[in-house]
Amino acid sequence: MDSDYITFTQLIKRKTGIDLRLYKEAQMVRRLTSLYEKRGFSSFQDYFKGIESDKELLHEFLDRMTINVSEFYRNSKRWEVLEKKIVPKLLQDKRSLKVWSAACSAGEEPYTLAMILSKFLPLDKIEIVATDIDENILARARLGIYPERSLQEMPNDMRKRFFTEDGTFYKLHPDIKKTVTFKKQNLLADSFGTNFDLIVCRNVLIYFTEEAKDMLYSKFSNALAKNGILFVGSTEQIFNPGSYGLETEDTFFYRKS
């Protein structure tokens, strides 16, 4: 690893608590180099001095290192499996579910979960915790206003039931907003809750090193209740679920044994 980047990762860790060494290096270096060059810096350490003296640069750095792309019902076939197979099975023995959307971006994922759960439970019985490392994106999630492109994969009945159209934007209704509580959390550093029936963590593990993924699979497994489900992204299959006390329930769904 380049010593300029190593020193930068240490300085950033001290300043923000974020350990960049747990993110895939080549990708991160490429993304951040093009950003600092654009801002006129010539090395990572030089860039850190800029970050120290200018809050805007810090925000821009945080924005670039967390990739916030998301949409409602992302990879909709997987959400169909959740609705048709996973949730009915989870609700066989329970009347409410403890649910966590980890790395939730602007809320598209936890609100999709709420919409699916609303087919089984009244809204006032749905409680979802949603977390992300990025405070700016969490503020947008709490606002619940989305451009049309975020809703492309959403079934029409859900769009009609839960949104009001406002020009080119869609505003989420307060009754469904209330089902989700957003909190700041760094998956790579903070502790997890326990006894979850369903954990959804999609499209963030791809950015992490193998070492970080390994640690996270164990932490997710410990956070699940017996028979609880971990739902991962469509490029994030776990190849050795058994070593984390998990069994494959369906493609991209793992059950705590």
Ligand SMILES: C[S@@+](CC[C@H](N)C(=O)[O-])C[C@H]1O[C@@H](n2cnc3c(N)ncnc32)[C@H](O)[C@@H]1O
């Ligand atoms: C590409 S988005 C995925 C959003 C959503 N889960 C989905 O699949 O559409 C990745 C999210 O992970 C968050 N993230 C990155 N590193 C994180 C970390 N260490 N802890 C928690 N969230 C993190 C980013 O802020 C971003 O919102």
